[in-house]
Amino acid sequence: MTTDVTDLAAVRAEHVRHIATTLRDVRGPLIPILHAVQEDLGHVDQADVPVIADVLNLSVAEVHGVVTFYRDFRRAPGGRTTVRVCQAEACQAVGAEALGEHAKRRTGVGFGATTSDGAVTLDEVFCLGNCALGPAVQVGDRLHGRVTPARLDALLGEAR
Numbered sequence: 001m002t003t004d005v006t007d008l009a010a011v012r013a014e015h016v017r018h019i020a021t022t023l024r025d026v027r028g029p030l031i032p033i034l035h036a037v038q039e040d041l042g043h044v045d046q047a048d049v050p051v052i053a054d055v056l057n058l059s060v061a062e063v064h065g066v067v068t069f070y071r072d073f074r075r076a077p078g079g080r081t082t083v084r085v086c087q088a089e090a091c092q093a094v095g096a097e098a099l100g101e102h103a104k105r106r107t108g109v110g111f112g113a114t115t116s117d118g119a120v121t122l123d124e125v126f127c128l129g130n131c132a133l134g135p136a137v138q139v140g141d142r143l144h145g146r147v148t149p150a151r152l153d154a155l156l157g158e159a160r
């Protein structure tokens, strides 16, 4: 049996509509809806935007503006593991910028992008609450402190 792409799109749209309808009565519903869509479906697709706009009675432009304004929202499917390198001030003071550049070279992608094998999405983050142990890196759900380039290479190796 083959899977029809149109069917998948329809199933996704239905799922997004269900999320939006469930949360539309919370205060300031758009952000919670976008977070829920990303959590359930991995990213906020462009095709999700008109569905959410319809449920909230907003314009597509309004929803699109919020999705593109906040860096939290991924607009394409992410990799199997997300590696987030802190680039905030305390980590910057102990080499986070160089570590970020190292991560980009090693993965071959910039912040916000995914490796071609789909293994790793590299991202920057502004404070992981681990400032005393910078540079800080989060791999999946795990937080790592005092990450050297060599340690980052090992973490990336485990993620692939």
Ligand code: FES
Binding pocket: 086, 087, 088, 089, 090, 091, 092, 126, 127, 128, 129, 130, 131, 134, 136
């Ligand atoms: S500044 Fe990097 S964890 Fe806080």
